[in-house]
Amino acid sequence: MISDKENKNISKFLSLVLRHQPELIGIELDENGWTDVDALIAKSGEHGVRYNIDALKHVVTTNNKQRFAFNDTFDRIRANQGHSVEVDLGYEAKIPPEVLYHGSAIKNADSILASGLEKRERHHVHLSADVATAANVGQRHGKPVIFEVTALQMHHDGMPFFLSNNGVWLTDAVPPKYLKKQ
Known part of the structure; x- marks a missing residue:
């Protein structure tokens, strides 16, 4: 598939554009942080970070921190948390553990x-x-x-x-x- 080094580089790039600077490559995040997978792949390639849908799926599923998620049809992707751009991830309040x-x-x-x-x-x-x-x-x-x-x-x-x-x-x-x- 892809090397560990490629996986890490793509993951870091995705963190940058899906959490902090989508404008860097010209993608838009909707109000819930989702963006179009095809647009992400194309715009990433235009900026020197090349991968295909299979490599993207590999990065998402093997990320040890599970930083990214696909929707059910794999045509939208977002970061799970850690955004510095305004998004509403739709979280519901939960009762935390004691510590x-x-x-x-x-x-x-x-x-x-x-x-x-x-x-x-x-x-x-x-x-x-x-x-x-x-x-x-x-x-x-x-x-x-x-x-x-x-x-x-x-x-x-x-x-x-x-x-x-x-x-x-x-x-x-x-x-x-x-x-x-x-």
Whole structure:
């Protein structure tokens, strides 16, 4: 099929154009983040990133973070979460587990403990259900630090949580009182 390197390169490119900069290649995302697969493939090729539908399906199904999804007919595709462009992914509020986790770099720990977790340019703060995933995320930014988030208490205090299609828990912010450094 395609090499691991090609898979990774296509995945990174898809993250860029489906989550942050669709205008870079001239595609449009609808209000729910979907775009036409044929247009995506054609416009990607025009910008030097060439793949076909089979390679795209391979990237989507083998992505370890399940960042992308096809519709039922495989003619539309979107990123599951992590957008910095305005989209409504149609998530319904869910009751979170008692504790969720967030990974970051140790250099950010004091700031996070002081001001909490903020979504900044993203739509939501991303949380995971397990420490290993949070550690993996934190490693991308430097030496990792893991925070426990008392998610169920946040929910009881009126803060909504959503669960993305790929199992990432989402919320608008995590105030410091709900955080504990592991």
